[in-house]
Amino acid sequence: MTMIAGKTETIHIYHTNDIHSHFDNWPGISEFLLAQRMEHDQAGEACYVFDLGDFVDRSHPFTEATTGKGNIELLNRAKYDAVTIGNNEGITLSHEALEELYTDAQFRVVVSNLKNRDGRELEWAVPYTCFTSHTGVKLGVIGATAVYELFYSKLDWLIQEPRQLLADLASELKNTVDCVICLSHLGVNEDRLLATETSDIEVILGAHTHHLFVCGEMVEDTLLAATGKFGQYVGHVTLSLEDGQVVEKKAAVIPADDLKAGAQEVEGIQQMITEGTDQLDEEVFTAPLPLRQNLFGDSPLSDFFGRALLAYTKADCGLFNAGIFLGSLRQGIVTKRDLHRILPHPINACVVTVKGRALRDYYEISCHPDWPRTEVRGLGFRGTVMGAMIHVNLKMIDDVLYIDGKIVDPEAEYKLATLDMFTFGFFYPNMKFEKIDYLVPELIRDIVGWSGHENFGTTS
Known part of the structure; x- marks a missing residue:
């Protein structure tokens, strides 16, 4: 490699993942990352900052109002070097919104297993990128995101299985760089494989998968590092190289609660979030x-x-949980x-x-008595408990099931409108094997807005 012979080089990598627009700790994280970069620069050590996806989450009003672009500005301010995308960037935004998300990014977007439909x-974005330190150490960076084929195809993207792609890229890059780093939004099991x-x-x-490795995990000769979720930790990987060879690698995490930002940083970020969120009015x-819940x-x-739901989908019947509200x-004006x-x-x-x-x-x-108070985690759900299951045009009378007053024929086909989270196999194990048509990119709140506008209009 091009590194000065006999010289030892230390590379510092800071990383975040699955922030999901949880900004409580972000001022401290941002200020910490900027300070660490300055400290390493002064010490003559290379420093890189990466995010592993799901930084954008439309459950936060700031992200919703700015279609994620406000999040990108936060990453710019913290001087990130590269990111990969998560499923929240990839499948909760429209095709056009994802294409435009990183227009003003001052960092590189690395994802190898996503392409245009053709x-x-x-x-x-690029499938890989390279960074060169001031002493000549070359770092190859590859990345990939989780495969949600039905969603990506409906949004007019082509998603590919990532592991072989990443292995091939790493093999190619190994001939021209000193070490290869993978930005993975694949989950811990895929990483281990x-x-x-x-x-x-x-x-x-x-x-x-929101996993946390406090000191990393070694699998064969590869170091795995991860920081959990919601900005609770910042990851720090240290690589030591001699004559272009990695001789030591360590992983650690820093609790974000310990990172206190100055008043100016806190006020600046809060002002950004407030101004962005005001667009929802x-x-x-x-x-x-x-309309009470x-x-x-x-x-x-x-x-x-x-x-x-039935009007929008033109389905025969519907099923959803009251806990989504x-x-x-x-009464009166309803805003975004x-x-x-x-x-x-x-x-x-x-x-x-x-x-x-x-x-x-x-x-x-759906009639199981334990469901209403069952706590739900993940699957896109941002509530706490499942709540009662609501049946639309669907009723059981004397052990006979009816749709809109007509007896359900066991052999006939019907169209059931429901929520995507019920099709992933956790609540209804067999539903994932049915023929499913996902309605994207519109979210369920868009359907409520459409119906309200169609039926009631506005005051303007």
């Missing part, structure tokens, strides 16, 4: 009556959403901020084509 390489399948990657910085429709049964809000809508407040989830509606006998099974599962 196979063309992305204009806003990748580490066993190639010896060409020195470090895998991980994300997606746009009228969507005028509600003639209050009820976690444990039917409500005016669930009735309204149920009608909206995190508040009520008052109001809709986001009660439905912050990055959840899509979908239409599942099912036989009548399967529909009966799903109905019976």
Whole structure:
């Protein structure tokens, strides 16, 4: 390599993952990263800062209002060097919004397994990139994101299985760089498999499954590092090289609670977030009556959403949980901020084509008495408990299932409108095997807004 013979070089890598627009600790993280870069520069040591995806999450009103571009400005301010995308960047934004997300980015976006639908390489990202320190150490950086094929294809992207792509890239880069780092939004199991399948990657910085490695994890000769979720930690990987060879690598995490920002940094970021969020104060429709929620049964809000869901999807019946509503809508003007407040989830509606006998099974599962108070984690859900299951046009009378007053034929096909989180196999194990049509990029709050505007209009 081009490194000065006999010289020892230390490279510092700082990394974050799965922030999910949780900004409570961000001022401290941002100021810490800037200070560390300055300190390492003064010491003559190379320093790089990476994010592993899901930095953008539309559950935060700032992210929703700025379509994620406000998040990119936060990364710019903290002087990130490169990022990969997570599923929140990849499948909760429209095709056009993702193409435009990184327009003003002052860092490189690295993702190897996503392309345009026709196979063309992305204009806003690269499959790999390289950095060279002032002493000549060359760092190759590759990246990939989790595969959600049905969602990506509906959004007009081509997503590919990543591990072989990453192994091939690492093998190619190994001939021209001193070490290869992988920015992975694949999850811990995929990272471990990748580490066993190639010896060409020195470090895998991980994300997606919100795992935390306090001191890293060695798999074969590869160091895995990860910082959990929500900006609770910042990761720090230290590489020591001699004559172009990595001789030592260590991983550690710094608790973000220990990182205190100055008043100027806190005020500057808060002002950015406030100004961005104010864009949500746009009228969507005028509600003639209050639409109140009820976690444990039917409500005016669930009735309204149920009608909206069937009208939008043109399905025969519907099924969703009352816990998706995190508040009520008052009578009068309803704004984008109001809709986001009660439905912050990055959840899509979908239409599942099912036989009548399967529909009966799903109905019976939905009636389990433990469900209303079941706590839900992940799957895009941003509430706390499941709440009662709401049935739309679907009713059981004397052990006979009816759709809109007609007996369900066990062999006939029906279209069931529901939420994408129910199709992932956790609540209804067999539903993931049905024919599913995901409605993207619109989220469930967009369907409420559409229905309210169609039925009630606005005051303007």
